[in-house]
Amino acid sequence: MSSKEQFIKVFDELVVELRQILTDYKMPAEAIEWYERSLNYNTPGGKLNRGLSVVDTYCILTNQKVTDLDVETYKKVAVLGWCIELLQGFFLVSDDIMDQSKTRRGQPCWYLVEGIGNIAINDSFMLEGAIYVLLKKYFKKDSYYVDLLELFHDVTFQTELGQLLDLTTADEEVVDLDKFSLEKHSFIVIFKTAYYSFYLPVALAMFVAGISDEKDLKQAEDILVPLGEYFQIQDDYLDCFGTPEQIGKIGTDIKDNKCSWVVNQALKLVTPEQRQVLEENYGRKDDVKEAKCKQLFNDLGIEAIYQEYEESIVGELKGKIEAINESSGLKKQVFYTFLNKIYKRSK
Incomplete structure (x- = not known):
């Protein structure tokens, strides 16, 4: 598995965890599906350089290879990388609305996807909100x-x-x-x-x-x-x-x-x-x-x-x-x- 594939695997786990949080709030199924769709559409599609840089930098600072990291440590560092990618997603979704852009990462901008429209503004807030949900879950005791x-x-x-x-x-x-x-x-x-x-x-x-x-x-x-x-x-x-x-x-x-x-x-x-x-x-x-x-x-x-x-x-x-x-x-x-x-x- 490449370092990028390993990194993306963590995102798939985080989507499941965020879904569960919405389920615990008793959100209706259609709202949970909407959020999951937004997360998958707007977060992992780029080069992921910012997120992967967190993992690579941590390894340099601790004199380790990615393969040396235990599962828990890798997950925590990768979560921080995905928090940056969520921040990037938040910026891009809102930026595309402000600029009236048409495409992003080779596909229509989120607000132009059929049925989305200005709800994308709230979706951008929810991408940002996920950062703080994940930080609390993984780092509150640190x-x-x-x-x-x-x-x-x-x-x-x-x-x-x-x-x-x-x-x-x-x-x-x-x-x-x-x-x-x-x-x-x-x-x-x-x-x-x-x-x-x-x-x-x-x-x-x-x-x-x-x-x-x-x-x-x-x-x-x-x-x-x-x-x-x-x-x-x-x-x-x-x-x-x-x-x-x-x-x-x-x-x-x-x-x-x-x-x-x-x-x-x-x-x-x-x-x-x-x-x-x-x-x-x-x-x-x-x-x-x-x-x-x-x-x-x-x-x-x-x-x-x-x-x-x-x-x-x-x-x-x-x-x-x-x-x-x-x-x-x-x-x-x-x-x-x-x-x-x-x-x-x-x-």
Whole structure:
């Protein structure tokens, strides 16, 4: 059984447990079926990188392989991984409604499934609610239980702050480049992506492994948040300069009026005439106008600026990783594992 298959097996068990909780509340059968369907539709369909990272990080911190973990320990660490995937499901279901998106993970967005509609809003709340049901069931007797609760509450709020700024900065209906800035972009990606995708999995594993000193958590945050920002900047770059064959999708940031790293770099460099080109063409659902923006980005040498940024940030991150004192149990390998997955990736 692969590590992903083993991980998914735990989710199947958790769905049964959540069903039982609803049964104990004497919920009608049709409501229980609805919730189970929502859980299965919205939680396990992605790459599961965030959830699997909790398991992998715990193993690195405790010098074990996944196969070394006893059943109870594996289950607890995997539950935390699935709590992140439930958080992701909560964000995506609500995000798709806000963006009026059509598809997610190769299937219709949940709110567009026949018979669902705006009930998806409540379903998103119930995905989030499952996190706290599971934390209580599996961790209530642990000394770090409150730490886990606070971590999930803090990171959820941080992600929502990032989403707020994203939604109010990059309106698909009204293009206003004056709202864009690299400072806003940095805030959006750090709060909307970096905390829950990079810091949260590692911090959760640290608590279970008994590494909970504020200094260690701060050191992890100081590496993982910039790492998450780098990941999103790379994503913005690939959306514009990567080919569909390379990245597995057609980039849409230009047409969607996204406050991306690429356009913000361009806005720093443009002449008044070039600024006018962006004003007239950015954020329009038009292939010709999109091509004009891409040509301008090429003329401004954005690719070279990105290559320089990548080498600079990777050098900084390696310096921070090397500064870690491993005597407390924190391991450099945790951070190199994340960095090696990202550096020079092409999709």
